[in-house]
Structure formats: C-alpha cells, structure tokens
Amino acid sequence: MNQPLSPDPTLRHRSHEVTLTLRRPDGSACADTDVFVEQTRHAFAFGNIGFDFIGLANADTAESPGAVFGGADPEAAERLVDLWLDVFNTATLPFYWSGFEPVRGEPLTERTLTAARWFRDRGVSLKGHPLAWHTLAPTWLLDASTAEVEQVLRARIRREVAAFGGLVDTWDAINELVIMPVFDNEEQQNAITRLCRQLGRIPMARLAFEEARAADPGVRLVLNDFNMSTAYECLIEGVLEAGIRVDAIGLQSHMHQGYWGEERTLEVLERFARYGLPLHLSETTLLSGDLMPAEIEDLNDHQVPSWPSTPEGEERQADELVRHYRTLLSHPSVEAITYWGLTDLGSWLGAPAGLVRADGTPKPAYEALHRLVKQEWWMEPTHLRTDSEGRVKVRGWAGNYRLSVQSATATFDLGPDSSRADVTVAP
Amino acid sequence: MNQPLSPDPTLRHRSHEVTLTLRRPDGSACADTDVFVEQTRHAFAFGNIGFDFIGLANADTAESPGAVFGGADPEAAERLVDLWLDVFNTATLPFYWSGFEPVRGEPLTERTLTAARWFRDRGVSLKGHPLAWHTLAPTWLLDASTAEVEQVLRARIRREVAAFGGLVDTWDAINELVIMPVFDNEEQQNAITRLCRQLGRIPMARLAFEEARAADPGVRLVLNDFNMSTAYECLIEGVLEAGIRVDAIGLQSHMHQGYWGEERTLEVLERFARYGLPLHLSETTLLSGDLMPAEIEDLNDHQVPSWPSTPEGEERQADELVRHYRTLLSHPSVEAITYWGLTDLGSWLGAPAGLVRADGTPKPAYEALHRLVKQEWWMEPTHLRTDSEGRVKVRGWAGNYRLSVQSATATFDLGPDSSRADVTVAP
Numbered sequence: 001m002n003q004p005l006s007p008d009p010t011l012r013h014r015s016h017e018v019t020l021t022l023r024r025p026d027g028s029a030c031a032d033t034d035v036f037v038e039q040t041r042h043a044f045a046f047g048n049i050g051f052d053f054i055g056l057a058n059a060d061t062a063e064s065p066g067a068v069f070g071g072a073d074p075e076a077a078e079r080l081v082d083l084w085l086d087v088f089n090t091a092t093l094p095f096y097w098s099g100f101e102p103v104r105g106e107p108l109t110e111r112t113l114t115a116a117r118w119f120r121d122r123g124v125s126l127k128g129h130p131l132a133w134h135t136l137a138p139t140w141l142l143d144a145s146t147a148e149v150e151q152v153l154r155a156r157i158r159r160e161v162a163a164f165g166g167l168v169d170t171w172d173a174i175n176e177l178v179i180m181p182v183f184d185n186e187e188q189q190n191a192i193t194r195l196c197r198q199l200g201r202i203p204m205a206r207l208a209f210e211e212a213r214a215a216d217p218g219v220r221l222v223l224n225d226f227n228m229s230t231a232y233e234c235l236i237e238g239v240l241e242a243g244i245r246v247d248a249i250g251l252q253s254h255m256h257q258g259y260w261g262e263e264r265t266l267e268v269l270e271r272f273a274r275y276g277l278p279l280h281l282s283e284t285t286l287l288s289g290d291l292m293p294a295e296i297e298d299l300n301d302h303q304v305p306s307w308p309s310t311p312e313g314e315e316r317q318a319d320e321l322v323r324h325y326r327t328l329l330s331h332p333s334v335e336a337i338t339y340w341g342l343t344d345l346g347s348w349l350g351a352p353a354g355l356v357r358a359d360g361t362p363k364p365a366y367e368a369l370h371r372l373v374k375q376e377w378w379m380e381p382t383h384l385r386t387d388s389e390g391r392v393k394v395r396g397w398a399g400n401y402r403l404s405v406q407s408a409t410a411t412f413d414l415g416p417d418s419s420r421a422d423v424t425v426a427p
Numbered sequence: 428m429n430q431p432l433s434p435d436p437t438l439r440h441r442s443h444e445v446t447l448t449l450r451r452p453d454g455s456a457c458a459d460t461d462v463f464v465e466q467t468r469h470a471f472a473f474g475n476i477g478f479d480f481i482g483l484a485n486a487d488t489a490e491s492p493g494a495v496f497g498g499a500d501p502e503a504a505e506r507l508v509d510l511w512l513d514v515f516n517t518a519t520l521p522f523y524w525s526g527f528e529p530v531r532g533e534p535l536t537e538r539t540l541t542a543a544r545w546f547r548d549r550g551v552s553l554k555g556h557p558l559a560w561h562t563l564a565p566t567w568l569l570d571a572s573t574a575e576v577e578q579v580l581r582a583r584i585r586r587e588v589a590a591f592g593g594l595v596d597t598w599d600a601i602n603e604l605v606i607m608p609v610f611d612n613e614e615q616q617n618a619i620t621r622l623c624r625q626l627g628r629i630p631m632a633r634l635a636f637e638e639a640r641a642a643d644p645g646v647r648l649v650l651n652d653f654n655m656s657t658a659y660e661c662l663i664e665g666v667l668e669a670g671i672r673v674d675a676i677g678l679q680s681h682m683h684q685g686y687w688g689e690e691r692t693l694e695v696l697e698r699f700a701r702y703g704l705p706l707h708l709s710e711t712t713l714l715s716g717d718l719m720p721a722e723i724e725d726l727n728d729h730q731v732p733s734w735p736s737t738p739e740g741e742e743r744q745a746d747e748l749v750r751h752y753r754t755l756l757s758h759p760s761v762e763a764i765t766y767w768g769l770t771d772l773g774s775w776l777g778a779p780a781g782l783v784r785a786d787g788t789p790k791p792a793y794e795a796l797h798r799l800v801k802q803e804w805w806m807e808p809t810h811l812r813t814d815s816e817g818r819v820k821v822r823g824w825a826g827n828y829r830l831s832v833q834s835a836t837a838t839f840d841l842g843p844d845s846s847r848a849d850v851t852v853a854p
Contacts, residue, residue, distance in 0.1 A: 178657055182698065197701075201661060202668040230605055231658035234628060238665020241629040271609065274624075 005273055005332040007266060013332045014044065014377070017395040018418040022386055022405060025426050029390030036404045039379040041123065042089055043398035043415055044329070045280075046373055047338030050091030050119055050126075052077045052346075053084070057118035058111055072345045079360050084342050087366070087373050090125045092282075092338055093168065095160055096136040104140045107156075109163050116167040127338070128168040129282075130175035130224065131157045132208040134183050134192040141191040146198050149191045154211050161215035170220040172250060172282065174208040177201050178227040178235050205239045209246065224250030224282050228268050236275055249275065250282035254340065256292040256299055256351055259320040265327045273333040280336040281328055288317035288363055289352035302349060309344060309352035309363065318364035321355075325372055339369075432700055432759040434693060440759045441471065441804070444822040445845040449813055449832060452853050456817030463831045466806040468550065469516055470825035470842055471756070472707075473800055474765030477518030477546055477553075479504045479773075480511070484545035485538055499772045506787050511769050514793070514800050517552045519709075519765055520595065522587055523563040531567045534583075536590050543594040554765070555595040556709075557602035557651065558584045559635040561610050561619040568618040573625050576618040581638050588642035599677060599709065600648040601635040604628050605658050632666045636673065651677030651709050655695050663702055676702065677709035681767065683719040683726055683778055686747040692754045700760040707763040708755055715744035715790055716779035729776060736771060736779035736790065745791035748782075752799055766796075 005013075022030035056077040072080060093116060094100070101107040116126055132153060141149055161171065176183075181197040181204075183190075196204045209221050223239060223246050225232050239246060249272050253260065260268070272279055288309040296302045328334045341347045344354040355366035379396035386392045394401070398415050408425040412418075432440075449457035483504040499507060520539060521527070528534040543553055559580060568576055588598065603610075608624040608631075610617075623631045636648050650666060650673050652659050666673060676699050680687065687695070699706055715736040723729045755761045768774045771781040782793035806823035813819045821828070825842050835852040839845075 178661060182657065182660070200668065201664050227657075229656075229658060230609065230654075231656060231661050233609070234605060234658050234661035234665060237628050238661060238668055241627065241665055241669045 007269070007327075007330040008332070009326070009330045011329055011377070014329060015395060015397050016414045016416060016418055017393060018412065018414055019391055019393050019420045020403075020412060020423045021420070022390045022392065022403075022410070023422060023424050024408075025424060030386055030405055030425060031388050031390050033386045033390070033405055035384045035386060035392055036381065037379070037384060037394055037396075038381045038402050039396060039399055040402050040411070041400040042373065042377070043400075043413075045090040045125065045336035045338070046088050047090035047092060047127065047336055048084065048088040048342055049338070049340055050084075050093050050115065050124075052080060052342060053091075053118065054093075054111065054115040056081070057115040072343055076343070076345055076360065080342055080356065083356055083362060083366065085122055085124070087370050088339075089123070090127060090336065090338070091119045092127045092129045093119075095128045095130065097133070097156065098136045098138045100160075101138060101156070104138070107159070109160075113163065113167070116164060120167055125170070126164075126168045127170040127222075128160065128164060128172070130172035131160060131212055132173065132192065132204070133175040134180050134190050134196065135176070137190040137192045142189060144191060146191075146195055149195045150199070150207070153192070153195065154207060157208060157211040158215040161212045161219060165216045165218075168219070170222060170248075171212055172224040173212050173221040174205055175224045176226060177205055177223070178225050178231050180204065201235060202238050202242050202244070206242065206244050209244050213245070220247040222246075222248045222250040222280055222282065224252065224280075226252035226254070226283075228253075228272075233271060233274075236272070240275060246277060248278040248280045248335070250280045252283040253281055254283055254285040254299060255320075256285060256287060256302070256349070256353070257294050257296065258291050259286060259324065262323060262327045265324065266331070269328070269331045269333065273331065277333075278335040279331070279333045280338070281334060282336070282338050283340045284324070284337055285340045285348075285351070285353045286317050286320050286324065286365070287352055288313040288354075288365065292351075299349065304350070307350050307352055309354075309357055313352065314363045314365065318368040321365045322368050322372065325369065329377070434696070434754075434757040435759070436753070436757045438756055438804070441756060442822060442824050443841045443843060443845055444820060445839065445841055446818055446820050446847045447830075447839060447850045448847070449817045449819065449830075449837070450849060450851050451835075452851060457813055457832055457852065458815050458817050460813045460817070460832055462811045462813060462819055463808065464806070464811060464821055464823075465808045465829050466823060466826055467829050467838070468827040469800065469804070470827075470840075472517040472552065472763035472765075473515050474517035474519060474554065474763055475511065475515040475769055476765070476767060477511075477520050477542065477551075479507060479769060480518075480545065481520075481538065481542040483508070484542040499770055503770070503772055503787065507769055507783065510783055510789060510793065512549055512551070514797050515766075516550070517554060517763065517765065518546045519554045519556045520546075522555050522557065524560070524583065525563045525565045527587075528565060528583070531565070534586070536587075540590065540594070543591060547594055552597070553591075553595045554597040554649075555587065555591060555599070557599035558587060558639055559600065559619065559631070560602040561607050561617045561623065562603070562612075564617040564619045569616060571618060573618075573622055576622045577626070577634070580619070580622065581634060584635060584638040585642040588639045588646060592643045592645075595646070597647040597649060597675075598639055599651040600639050601632055602651045602677075603653060604632055604650070605652050605654040605662050607631065628662060629665050629669050629671070633669065633671050636671050640672070647674040649673075649675045649677040649707055649709065651679065651707075653679035653681070653710075660698060660701075663699070667702060673704060675705040675707045675762070677707045679710040680708055681710055681712040681726060682747075683712060683714060683729070683776070683780070684721050684723070685718050686713060686751065689750060689754045692751065693758070696755070696758045696760065700758065704760075705762040706758070706760045707765070708761060709763070709765050710767045711751070711764055712767045712775075712778070712780045713744050713747050713751065713792070714779055715740040715781075715792065719778075726776065731777070734777050734779055736781075736784055740779065741790045741792065745795040748792045749795050749799065752796065756804070 052072040055074040183193045343356045344358040405425045408427045410423045410425040479499040482501040610620045719729045770783045771785040832852045835854045837850045837852040
C-alpha cells in the first residue's frame with residue numbers, strides 16, 4: 001500500500017515554482033525583458049454539474065423534446081453561464097441510464113455530445129456520471145434475463161465511453177456499489193441490483209471498469225459512493241486486491257443533514273487516502289435553508305412542499321462552504337471537488353442547495369467560493385523581468401498560465417513536475 | 428455464487444432417513460429381529476466456551492499458576508461438568524495471544540493440550556479462538572517492527588495449529604477483521620492493528636488462512652466478526668474474490684443490548700447465507716438481567732459494580748433463547764451455535780449471561796435449551812424390528828446413533844448423504 005499523504009492547511013502542496021527560459025522564434029533569449037504572467041486555469045478540478053446547460057447548448061425552446069434532466073430552462077440558463085464559468089472548470093454530465101436511453105436503442109447521444117462540445121469549447125473538462133448504477137436503471141430492462149441485463153449493461157458502457165472519447169475524460173464507472181446488491185426499493189424494482197446480487201460486488205466492479213477501460217484506455221475511472229463507513233473501505237480493498245485498476249476514489253458528500261465539520265471531513269479523507277489514490281469529492285452539497293432531519297436515511301424520502309433559502313441559512317452555507325473547501329484542499333490526496341448544482345431552480349429534492357438563488361442572484365456562498373478560487377487561490381496577474389539569459393522564476397498555483405512579452409505570448413503549466421522549461425514566445 | 432438456502436421452521440432439513448441392513452459378524456442378516464436405537468450425538472454443533480474447565484482438567488488448586496482466563500474455579504467447575512456435557516458437544520478453547528503466551532516464547536501449550544484432551548475424552552469437538560486478533564495481542568509485540576510482527580504472527584499461527592492437530596478441528600482464523608486496521612484504543616495500543624493497516628485487510632486474511640491451512644490442511648477455518656453490516660459483506664466478498672478458502676462464516680451475536688428477534692436474525696442469516704458457506708453463530712449471549720444501554724458502542728465500555736440475574740430476566744432469557752435457537756436451526760446454512768458461557772461466575776463483563784447462576788443452579792434458559800437439544804430435537808430411544816432381509820428404516824436428527832440387537836451393538840450416522848448402509852453388529 002502506498003504511503004498516505006497528510007493534510008497541510010497552508011496548501012503548500014498546491015503551488016509550484018518553475019524557472020522559464022524565454023526565447024524568440026529564432027532561438028534567441030528574451031534577456032532583460034518585461035514579462036506579464038496570468039493564470040488561466042486551475043489544475044485542481046473545481047467542478048459542478050452541467051445539467052442546466054444541456055438545453056441551452058442544444059438551443060432548446062420551451063417546446064423542445066428531451067429536456068429530461070430538470071434544472072434551469074434555457075432562458076434562465078443563459079443568465080447562469082457566466083456565473084458558472086467564472087468559478088468552475090469541470091462539468092459533470094448526466095448519463096443516468098433511464099434518462100439517457102428512455103427508449104431502448106434510442107440514447108440521447110447527439111444531444112449530450114452537443115452539450116459536451118459546448119463545455120469543451122469554453123475550456124471546461126468533462127466527467128460522465130454514472131456508467132453503472134442501480135438507481136435510474138431503465139424500466140425496459142426489468143423483463144430481461146439476468147444474463148441479458150449483463151450483456152446490455154456491458155454494451156451500454158462501451159457505447160457511451162466510445163462515443164464521448166476525447167470529450168469526457170473522467171467517468172464514474174460504477175456508483176454506490178456498497179448498497180447495490182442489497183438495495184431495496186419495493187416501488188421501483190431494478191435489474192442492476194438483481195445482476196449485482198447474482199455476480200457479487202467485485203465482479204460487478206470489474207465489469208464496469210474493464211468495459212470502460214477497453215472502450216477508451218485513456219479515460220480516468222472513478223469508484224464512487226455515498227457510503228463513508230468501513231463498508232466502503234472493505235469494498236475498496238476487495239476491488240484493489242482483485243486487481244481492478246481504479247484511478248480515483250469518489251466520495252459523495254450531500255450534506256443536506258448538516259455540514260460534516262473539519263474533524264469528520266479530515267477523518268474521512270485520512271481513511272480513504274490510505275489507498276494512495278486521488279480522492280474526488282464527487283457530489284458536494286451544503287444547504288442555505290432548513291436542514292433535513294437527521295433521522296432520514298435515504299435523502300430521497302424527504303419530500304417537503306417548499307424549502308426556501310433563508311438569510312441566516314445563506315450566511316451559514318457560505319461559512320461552511322469556505323471551511324469545507326479549505327479542509328478538502330488541505331489534503332494532498334484531494335484532486336477534485338464537484339459542487340452539486342449552481343442554482344436552486346430545479347435542484348435535487350427542491351433543496352436550497354444552490355450557490356445561486358432561484359431568481360438568478362448569487363448567494364454569499366457563490367461570492368465566497370469565487371473569492372477562494374479566483375483570488376485567494378489564484379495567482380494575481382504579475383509583471384516580472386527576465387535575467388540576462390532570458391530566465392524568469394514563476395511561483396503559483398498548479399494550473400495553466402499565459403505570459404506576454406510585448407505583443408508576443410506563450411503558455412506554460414505549473415505542476416509538481418515542473419521545475420524548469422523553455423518557452424518560445426510568438427506574436 | 429452458490430444458490431442460497433432458505434429457512435424452514437419445520438426443520439425438515441435437520442432430519443434424515445436411512446435403511447440399514449443388519450448383519451452378524453459371519454455376514455448373515457439379522458432377519459425379523461428386535462433392534463433398539465439410541466441417538467448419541469448431534470451433528471449440529473451445539474457449542475459453548477470451555478474456559479471454565481481448563482483449571483479442572485489441569486487439576487489446578489487455588490494456588491496454581493496460569494489460571495489466566497477467568498471463569499469458574501476448579502471446585503465450582505467440577506459441579507458444572509455434567510450440566511455442560513448434557514447439552515453441549517463442541518467447546519471453544521481460548522487462544523487469546525496475550526494470555527496464551529504471556530511471556531514471549533512460553534506459550535501455555537501443554538496446559539491447553541491437557542484441557543483439549545479432557546474434552547476430547549468426553550466426546551466433545553474443539554474449536555480454537557482466535558488465531559489472529561488485534562484485541563488481546565501481547566504487549567511484548569509492541570516494540571517489534573511491523574515486519575517482525577508479521578513474522579511472529581505467522582509463526583504463532585503455525586505453532587498453535589500444528590500443536591493442536593487432531594484435537595482442535597475448527598479455528599477462528601481471524602477475528603474482527605472489519606475493524607482491525609482502524610481499531611482505536613488509545614490506552615491499549617496493539618501491534619496487530621498496525622500490521623493490518625500496513626498490509627490491508629485482505630492480505631491479512633490471506634496470511635491467517637494460509638498459515639493455518641499450511642500447518643494442518645484438514646482443519647476448518649472460520650472468518651469471524653461481530654460486524655453484521657454491509658461492511659462485513661463487502662469484506663467477505665473481497666476475501667472470497669481474492670481466492671482465500673474460507674470454510675465457514677462466523678457471526679458473533681452478543682445480545683447484551685437485547686435480543687435481535689426473529690426478523691432481524693433471519694435478515695442477517697439471509698444476507699450472509701448468500702455466499703453458499705456454512706454459518707457459525709460463534710458467540711451467542713442473552714442476558715437474564717438488565718440490558719446494556721443501547722447507546723454503548725463497544726460493549727467493553729459498560730462497567731457496572733453489580734449486574735444481577737433477576738427472576739423476570741431469567742424468564743425472558745429462556746423465552747428468547749428458545750426463539751433464537753429455533754430461528755437459527757430453521758436456516759439450513761447454520762451448522763453451529765456457540766453460547767458464550769455456561770455460568771454467571773466470572774462471565775465476560777460480569778453480565779448475567781450464563782445459563783447457570785453463580786451459585787451453580789440452572790436457570791430456566793438452561794432447562795429450556797436442554798429440552799430442545801435432548802428432547803424435542805433428539806430421537807427418543809426407539810424399539811424397531813428388522814424385516815426378513817435384516818433391513819430396518821431409521822429416521823432421526825442428523826448425528827450419531829447406537830443400536831443394540833440383544834447383547835450385540837453397532838453405531839451408525841444420520842446425515843444428508845445417508846440413505847442406505849450395511850451395519851455389522853458385534854458383542
């Protein structure tokens with residue numbers, strides 16, 4: 001087992017230094033020259049769901065078919081675009097099977113590809129969620145034999161991963177595997193639980209990871225769960241011991257019942273960092289209104305007619321969000337945080353979980369997160385000067401940078417492996 | 428995965444029929460002859476701990492050294508022998524490492540062998556508990572490097588299994604592995620948690636099972652835990668998927684906080700029967716006094732000055748015990764139940780968990796269990812008569828039987844594989 005990493009509240013592990021040697025296209029050094037450096041992107045994945053923008057990307061009108069995933073209507077989404085892009089660099093796209101393929105053989109591939117390209121064109125990385133999951137499995141699968149369910153699931157995984165090759169670079173290969181074979185929903189039976197119960201959890205994980213990997217060896221595959229208990233540890237150990245290659249461990253953290261706090265958050269991170277794999281906080285929610293009662297076990301069971309965002313709730317949400325992001329970034333194993341929703345409009349369970357109110361105005365939590373991501377953790381645009389050999393030292397947050405020398409520009413990256421680099425500036 | 432078995436309250440799966448052909452030593456059939464048949468033993472393992480009799484077997488006096496495991500003193504034990512042997516056929520012997528080897532290199536092998544032979548001579552099967560466990564690991568291991576801890580643990584497992592070959596046929600190969608790497612006891616650090624944290628749970632299981640199996644390929648090896656949650660399921664699936672051969676799944680059920688009830692018991696059995704392995708209810712406790720408060724998480728944390736057995740508690744215990752044993756036997760996967768202690772004298776936590784009061788008189792639960800094991804689930808001694816070819820049909824509970832024809836006797840077994848057998852009766 002790899003040596004686990006330890007948290008560092010100074011975030012020293014998130015910034016890096018590089019010595020660049022600047023040259024002109026003819027190879028001559030840009031000696032004793034003024035340089036202007038700007039950060040353009042975080043390496044850290046500040047994610048959010050991209051569900052709201054599928055209709056917008058597809059130029060839906062109110063009458064358009066296929067707006068199956070809830071969220072903001074295209075008109076409202078239009079007003080959210082800048083807010084989203086100002087903070088986030090990674091979008092989770094929905095591949096819930098029953099919604100993605102409501103009629104067998106008619107997946108919403110084109111519609112979702114259009115949304116994926118819309119994000120890609122705006123510099124956003126993409127994650128697909130999820131390839132295998134019992135919840136929201138299609139009802140048309142219920143009549144199939146278990147052998148057929150397996151074959152159809154395998155084919156669906158290959159199909160989605162192949163179709164989104166070059167666009168979606170990270171997938172939740174399998175979601176909520178801890179509960180999958182014992183998931184009990186009398187009203188809504190599903191064929192995936194039946195398959196998992198027959199195969200066992202680890203063969204089920206192998207199925208999902210191996211099909212996805214075969215369809216695109218370059219993608220990053222995540223094992224994702226809401227279960228933060230020892231059960232998930234035991235499952236992870238079994239999956240890894242079985243030789244299944246997992247690229248990251250996904251930890252859901254829908255905090256509808258209250259903020260975890262620093263202590264619990266670090267305890268969870270420490271336990272799951274033990275496996276030496278990157279951690280993705282894949283589904284993060286903090287409410288700006290009443291909390292859900294603690295006795296609710298399945299969050300889906302809490303149905304209230306109205307769940308407003310309140311002024312006190314918004315202050316609390318902002319405070320907790322800052323504390324949570326600080327805690328998560330302090331742990332070197334964490335490489336992604338996906339907040340679950342930008343707006344309260346059409347949010348999961350109707351909860352005031354967004355960073356933006358239903359009327360489109362930002363809550364304090366949005367402003368606070370923007371300050372962290374684009375000020376405190378962002379290199380201020382900086383004027384530097386090269387030495388007599390064209391060298392300049394840059395220190396900043398892991399990410400992508402642009403530099404300009406007079407009217408010429410170039411790009412470079414800062415990361416754990418960068419220490420020196422040659423950069424050619426060109427007009 | 429094997430097809431799971433389903434419960435049957437009629438216990439039809441526990442009785443079998445055989446057609447015997449009785450012959451004399453010269454080969455002639457015992458035609459038209461009276462036969463008397465008696466059951467001598469249950470195939471089902473009705474177990475209890477044998478800790479109380481180690482001193483007795485070793486003819487300890489009050490001054491004897493080495494009486495490290497608590498329980499009744501030899502004089503009190505003398506009065507318990509018949510009560511124990513009248514109901515139970517399987518004894519769990521203690522191999523808690525810190526007690527078994529209080530001084531490094533000086534294990535209590537001889538003393539424990541004497542106890543094992545004492546039981547064997549009384550027709551009792553033996554189980555060893557446990558080979559690998561973090562609790563009660565020796566303090567002299569604390570200073571060892573983790574590599575040395577592993578090597579010493581491996582050697583200890585081989586040593587114990589080899590020394591008790593032919594006597595102890597079942598071992599808890601590893602105990603409480605779910606919590607092992609994250610077990611947290613500030614006051615009492617232990618080297619096994621450290622080892623397990625470094626190796627991971629599944630390599631730790633492999634270590635224990637493979638060393639024990641190598642030392643004696645004939646023993647039955649149990650994975651034992653108190654954790655009845657999904658975590659244990661995930662662990663079992665990981666262990667099996669890793670190719671580790673497990674002979675039975677051990678389920679502790681110390682019910683100090685209250686009887687599980689039929690519904691929960693069956694739910695637990697169904698979940699763990701899914702793996703097609705026999706289930707051992709390895710540590711069963713029901714109190715005949717106040718229950719431990721539900722908020723206690725580690726039972727060891729509950730310390731009370733006095734914890735009496737009460738008349739109402741004794742009636743409740745008897746009722747619950749009968750219901751529990753009936754429920755457990757109704758499930759075909761269950762092949763062993765070990766009650767955890769005969770007497771309240773020196774019982775774990777001082778709880779009134781025994782079937783016999785501290786003064787040596789049986790509680791109603793003892794009488795009730797005796798009635799089940801030796802009356803309701805026991806074939807009454809029966810007179811039968813062979814046909815003209817010496818054949819006689821016997822139906823009874825799985826187990827061992829003796830038959831007599833005049834002054835000649837023979838033995839036979841009833842089990843799932845018995846349908847017909849030739850028996851030679853001899854004086």
